[in-house]
Amino acid sequence: MLKLGVNIDHVATLREARYRGRGAGEPDPVAAALQCEAAGAHGITAHLREDRRHIQDRDVWALRERIKTRLNLEMANAPEIIAIALKLKPDIVCLVPERRLEVTTEGGLDAAAHEKALTKTCKKMNDAGIEVSLFIAPDERQVEAAARIGSQFIELHTGAYAESFGRKRERNAELQRLVKAAKQAHSLGLRVNAGHGLNCQNLPVLHLVPHLVELNIGHSLVSRAVSVGLAAAVKEMLALMKDYRG
Ligand code: PXP
Numbered sequence: 001m002l003k004l005g006v007n008i009d010h011v012a013t014l015r016e017a018r019y020r021g022r023g024a025g026e027p028d029p030v031a032a033a034l035q036c037e038a039a040g041a042h043g044i045t046a047h048l049r050e051d052r053r054h055i056q057d058r059d060v061w062a063l064r065e066r067i068k069t070r071l072n073l074e075m076a077n078a079p080e081i082i083a084i085a086l087k088l089k090p091d092i093v094c095l096v097p098e099r100r101l102e103v104t105t106e107g108g109l110d111a112a113a114h115e116k117a118l119t120k121t122c123k124k125m126n127d128a129g130i131e132v133s134l135f136i137a138p139d140e141r142q143v144e145a146a147a148r149i150g151s152q153f154i155e156l157h158t159g160a161y162a163e164s165f166g167r168k169r170e171r172n173a174e175l176q177r178l179v180k181a182a183k184q185a186h187s188l189g190l191r192v193n194a195g196h197g198l199n200c201q202n203l204p205v206l207h208l209v210p211h212l213v214e215l216n217i218g219h220s221l222v223s224r225a226v227s228v229g230l231a232a233a234v235k236e237m238l239a240l241m242k243d244y245r246g
Helices: 009-019 029-038 057-066 079-088 115-127 140-149 159-163 168-187 219-228 230-241
Strands: 003-007 043-047 070-075 092-095 131-136 153-157 191-195 212-217
Touching: 003 070, 003 191, 003 219, 003 230, 009 029, 009 043, 009 219, 029 043, 029 057, 029 230, 043 057, 057 070, 057 079, 070 079, 079 115, 092 115, 092 153, 115 131, 115 140, 131 140, 140 168, 153 168, 159 168, 168 191, 212 219, 219 230
Parallel strands: 003 043, 003 212, 043 070, 070 092, 092 131, 131 153, 153 191, 191 212
Antiparallel strands: none
């Protein structure tokens, strides 16, 4: 069964737009996470950015305490955040780029260029009982690097696929890149997640990508929640995911 991880960053974005620096405020990303779980989500994702743009430290501690599914902490490979993760002990961390330097032209983590540093962090996390995922573009070099680094998962960046969705030839090319990368990763023993830019329109076609374990979806769910509520938005997405055959 294809799993849904809900990224709640944009619930915090909305709160910070009004209540930045106030230590509390609405909407509460933790309450949102609990609603997502009650609606059937398999995990909760939050990105504790170095600039604390949306999710705050207090949010990740409250999430760790209160959610019953898996906590996926998205994070940069940065010493301050690594130290927090090792104390927080999320079920999994997903290492993502935050600075331009670390970003490949495709927008994922440049795992190939940062192999040594990522290997070190991966080992630290694994030694603490935390699984590791690397957010990478569907690119052969990056998948090979992820396998060498020793992460348990990769998360394939679906942003280019989502962006090109309205242009059939480009979309099919992006889809083929995702298919190829998923097959390559699977053959190397990596488990495969995917995310970024996914929504109810582009999700059914993504079913053509094999070996997917979990999708991480944020913006489209939080946006849809404005119209139908968060629980209904999560249920709609889960209904679209249930026919996935791998
Ligand atoms: N996966 C990763 C690694 C991300 O950085 C993001 C965006 O925060 C997502 C998934 C979710 O993307 P979206 O909000 O476009 O659904």
